[in-house]
Amino acid sequence: MPGLALPAAKPPRYAASDKEAAMNRPASSDTILGMLADALSRMAAAVDRWAPPAVEAPDFAAAEAFIWNAAQKKLDPVAKVNRVEMMLLKGIDRMRDTLVENTERFAKGLPANNALLWGARGMGKSSLVKAVHASINAQTKNLKLIEIHREDIESLPILMNLLRSSKDRFIVFCDDLSFDGDDTSYKSLKAVLEGGIEGRPDNVILYATSNRRHLLAREMVENERSTAINPGEAVEEKVSLSDRFGLWLGFHRCSQDEYLAMVNGYVAHFKIPIEAEQLRREALEWSTTRGSRSGRVAWQFVQDLAGRLGVKLT
Numbered sequence: 001m002p003g004l005a006l007p008a009a010k011p012p013r014y015a016a017s018d019k020e021a022a023m024n025r026p027a028s029s030d031t032i033l034g035m036l037a038d039a040l041s042r043m044a045a046a047v048d049r050w051a052p053p054a055v056e057a058p059d060f061a062a063a064e065a066f067i068w069n070a071a072q073k074k075l076d077p078v079a080k081v082n083r084v085e086m087m088l089l090k091g092i093d094r095m096r097d098t099l100v101e102n103t104e105r106f107a108k109g110l111p112a113n114n115a116l117l118w119g120a121r122g123m124g125k126s127s128l129v130k131a132v133h134a135s136i137n138a139q140t141k142n143l144k145l146i147e148i149h150r151e152d153i154e155s156l157p158i159l160m161n162l163l164r165s166s167k168d169r170f171i172v173f174c175d176d177l178s179f180d181g182d183d184t185s186y187k188s189l190k191a192v193l194e195g196g197i198e199g200r201p202d203n204v205i206l207y208a209t210s211n212r213r214h215l216l217a218r219e220m221v222e223n224e225r226s227t228a229i230n231p232g233e234a235v236e237e238k239v240s241l242s243d244r245f246g247l248w249l250g251f252h253r254c255s256q257d258e259y260l261a262m263v264n265g266y267v268a269h270f271k272i273p274i275e276a277e278q279l280r281r282e283a284l285e286w287s288t289t290r291g292s293r294s295g296r297v298a299w300q301f302v303q304d305l306a307g308r309l310g311v312k313l314t
Contacts, residue, residue: 058075058162060144060166060168062077063077063078063079064081064137064143064144064145065077065078065133065144065145065146065147066078066145066146066147067146067147067149068146068148068149068155068159070148070149070152070155070158073155073158075146075162081130081134081145082130083127083130083131083134084127084130084131084299085131085269086132086134086135088262088265088266088269089127089131089295090258090261090265090295091123091124091254091255091259091261091262091295092123092124092128092251092295095117095128095249095250095251098247098249099115099117099128099129099132099207099247099249100135100136102115102247103132103133103136103171103205104136106169106171106205107136107137107139107140107142107143107169108140109169113205113245113246113247114193114200114205114206114207114208114244114245114246114247115205115206115207115208115245115246115247115248115249116208116242116245116249117207117208117209117210117249117251118209118210118211118212118213118242118248118249118250118251119211119213119250119252120251120252120253120294121211121294121296122294122295122296122297123251123252123254123294123295123296124295124296125209125251126173126175126209129145129171129173129207129209130145130173133171142168143168143169143170143171144168144169144171145170145171145173146159146163146170146171146172146173147173147174147175148172148173150174150175150176150177153189156172156189159172160200160201160204163203163204164203164204166203167203168203169203169204170203170205172204172205172206172207173206173207173208174206174207174208174209175208175209176209176210176211177208177209177210178211178212179241189244193206193241193244193245208245213242213248213250253292253293253294254293254295255293256284256293259287259293259294259297259298260284262295262298262299263279263298263301263302264279266298266299266302267279267302267305270302270306270311270313271311272302272306272309272311273309273311274305274309279305282301282305283298286300286304287301
């Protein structure tokens with residue numbers, strides 16, 4: 001119709017920009033693979049941060065003795081072992097000869113037993129283990145001493161795996177071993193001794209010292225009896241731990257003559273100048289004030305005596 005203006009064309013309801021169009025376009029397979037690879041890399045990095053550190057391969061040539069560092073899962077070399085010479089250990093001849101024979105067999109690759117040294121405090125249990133190791137290793141040069149702390153017993157299987165493939169032979173030593181209360185770490189030791197699938201490696205033997213013959217406090221045994229459904233079996237499971245040690249060596253309180261023999265042995269070895277009668281009198285007085293006689297008390301007396309007389313114990 002003349003003079004009538006037509007309405008302007010309406011713009012499209014939605015006009016996508018080039019950027020929006022690109023975003024809506026399906027991603028190519030290369031892009032998806034790249035994104036997946038990036039995500040997997042981030043996940044792997046996160047796992048590495050949380051994963052425990054790899055167990056360090058030990059350098060057994062670094063020392064003749066080591067301490068098991070359970071927190072870092074490695075063996076720390078001991079530059080100088082704190083030990084007493086075999087000849088100075090008095091009053092324990094039978095136990096000494098038995099342990100020496102057992103250790104000699106083990107060092108030669110022959111069958112030998114795990115050993116439990118139990119009994120009175122201060123009678124040279126741990127000193128004997130260290131002295132026997134030094135004596136045998138001086139001959140064989142392939143016998144290492146490894147100390148594991150009582151609280152690290154649960155990590156014993158990890159330590160066994162570290163030692164299993166070595167050409168050296170190892171005495172794994174735990175001083176003052178015992179279990180109290182609800183402690184269940186004894187199960188790790190029990191499995192390594194004999195009960196596990198792998199057991200202990202052929203190149204490892206375990207020596208432990210304890211003041212308790214069955215490694216358990218009396219109240220712990222009584223508690224098991226009173227709370228278990230089958231008291232006999234519950235107690236037997238824990239008491240049987242000490243049975244896994246094939247060799248039991250009992251250390252008992254020494255007599256007065258044995259105590260004086262220990263003192264005289266130390267005094268003669270370190271050449272401490274003192275009259276025999278004075279030495280006897282002072283040594284007995286020292287033991288009386290301590291309320292006991294033992295190798296440890298004898299050594300403590302000799303340290304005091306040497307200090308007073310200006311003699312170095314080297």
